[in-house]
Amino acid sequence: MNQIDYARLDRDDPLAHKREIFELPNDTIYFDGNSLGALPKIVAQTVNETTREQWGNDLIKSWNQHDWVNLPTIVGAKIAHLIGAQNNEVICCDSISVNLFKVICAAINAVGSEKRRVILSTRDNFPTDLYMVQGVESFLGQQRCELKLVDEAELVDAIDERTVAVLATEVNFRTGRRLDLQQLSQAAHAQGALMIADLAHSAGVMPIQLSQWQVDYAIGCTYKYLNAGPGAPAFVYVSQRHHAILTQPLQGWFGHLNPFAFEPKYQSAKGIRQMLVGTPPVISMQAVNAALECFNDVSLAQVRAKSMQLTHTFQQSLAAQDWSSDFELISPSHAEQRGSQLSYAHPNAYEICQALIERGVIADFRAPNYIRFGFAPLYNQFQEVERAIAILADIMSTEAYRDPRWQTRSTVT
Numbered sequence: 001m002n003q004i005d006y007a008r009l010d011r012d013d014p015l016a017h018k019r020e021i022f023e024l025p026n027d028t029i030y031f032d033g034n035s036l037g038a039l040p041k042i043v044a045q046t047v048n049e050t051t052r053e054q055w056g057n058d059l060i061k062s063w064n065q066h067d068w069v070n071l072p073t074i075v076g077a078k079i080a081h082l083i084g085a086q087n088n089e090v091i092c093c094d095s096i097s098v099n100l101f102k103v104i105c106a107a108i109n110a111v112g113s114e115k116r117r118v119i120l121s122t123r124d125n126f127p128t129d130l131y132m133v134q135g136v137e138s139f140l141g142q143q144r145c146e147l148k149l150v151d152e153a154e155l156v157d158a159i160d161e162r163t164v165a166v167l168a169t170e171v172n173f174r175t176g177r178r179l180d181l182q183q184l185s186q187a188a189h190a191q192g193a194l195m196i197a198d199l200a201h202s203a204g205v206m207p208i209q210l211s212q213w214q215v216d217y218a219i220g221c222t223y224k225y226l227n228a229g230p231g232a233p234a235f236v237y238v239s240q241r242h243h244a245i246l247t248q249p250l251q252g253w254f255g256h257l258n259p260f261a262f263e264p265k266y267q268s269a270k271g272i273r274q275m276l277v278g279t280p281p282v283i284s285m286q287a288v289n290a291a292l293e294c295f296n297d298v299s300l301a302q303v304r305a306k307s308m309q310l311t312h313t314f315q316q317s318l319a320a321q322d323w324s325s326d327f328e329l330i331s332p333s334h335a336e337q338r339g340s341q342l343s344y345a346h347p348n349a350y351e352i353c354q355a356l357i358e359r360g361v362i363a364d365f366r367a368p369n370y371i372r373f374g375f376a377p378l379y380n381q382f383q384e385v386e387r388a389i390a391i392l393a394d395i396m397s398t399e400a401y402r403d404p405r406w407q408t409r410s411t412v413t
Contacts, residue, residue: 004313004382006385019378021042023039030362030379030380031362031380033224033225034205034225034341035374037223038227040291042291045290047286047290062282068282072093072254072273072280073088075289082300083237088271091236092288093275093276093277094234096220099219100129100167101136103236105247107164107217108136109245116164117142118146118147118164120158122152124152129169155179159187159191165217169201171340173201176343177331177338178337181195196218198219199221201339203224203225204227206340207300208300219235219237221234228291232284233284253277254280255268308335311342315329315333315342321389321396326396343373344373349371350365351401351402353413355395359395360391361387365413
């Protein structure tokens with residue numbers, strides 16, 4: 001029998017006060033913050049101020065008056081504190097895909113050769129990462145770039161003298177399994193290769209130490225655990241030890257040494273600024289800037305501790321149900337080995353997920369047959385776990401998921 005005291009866990013939660021800074025519907029249990037974070041109240045206020053007062057009243061003067069022009073580095077420096085980097089090693093810009101294109105090319109330019117041309121990644125990496133490598137492969141030709149895929153367990157042993165860079169996502173988007181970036185960096189460097197880390201499902205929900213781990217390049221997302229809103233710009237990290245030789249092929253206006261000189265010949269900015277391309281998306285970047293204030297009075301160690309406790313509590317609660325054997329946990333069973341999510345395989349995963357959503361429990365589905373529950377420690381509560389399991393139990397006992405409405409999949413799953 002389940003003896004978890006959910007109310008006590010919420011009373012003892014050192015992060016309980018953070019929930020009130022978010023806009024959350026009263027009738028919704030939101031377990032999808034690993035896909036799209038909830039709306040911080042300060043973000044709505046900041047976007048309104050940016051549009052109505054700065055853009056509306058100050059117009060183009062805002063580039064100087066409100067320092068719009070420096071937002072990429074201002075925001076990048078704030079993100080740097082969350083990922084164990086120096087202020088001048090991170091910049092906010094573009095998307096993960098575009099930033100990944102830049103760092104793959106930078107890595108090839110840094111250590112690539114006719115013999116050393118392999119970008120090594122995992123078969124179950126997030127598809128866009130693999131698509132971008134394939135794009136670089138088509139762009140440069142296989143004599144300069146070749147994608148090689150292995151299982152996660154084989155990654156370290158697969159690094160050899162042909163490897164340009166290891167491309168690994170710290171937390172697997174489907175299973176939630178956490179990879180050891182420090183171990184991968186050491187293994188890559190031992191073979192003369194570089195390390196590229198994707199922090200999409202880890203930034204903002206666990207301590208990260210890129211400098212200490214000797215990661216060479218990293219890219220990450222701001223609209224998941226950093227709560228900056230749909231489509232918010234991503235970030236890119238380049239270790240300072242690579243700045244002197246850093247080059248990337250997307251040579252845009254804002255990556256120029258002196259953009260407002262309007263020179264016909266490109267001259268790269270120094271350091272991390274050369275990772276910029278076009279005009280910064282000011283409104284969404286202001287949203288990122290504001291969202292990062294949510295972390296001002298908390299430590300990522302606290303966030304990680306609650307994250308592990310939330311996933312463990314959900315795992316225990318589901319396992320205590322009579323029907324739990326129908327759900328196969330595909331995430332690691334130990335909280336230390338996974339990110340802030342739990343994924344379960346079920347033949348009717350999509351239908352169950354839709355039935356949950358209709359009853360106010362928002363999780364998501366991942367092909368081929370996984371339900372994924374993401375836990376955001378800044379706003380999720382333990383009593384939400386209790387209520388979600390009760391709703392899921394009713395769905396399973398009544399077979400509500402067999403509703404014909406759930407037999408056709410939506411465009412976004």
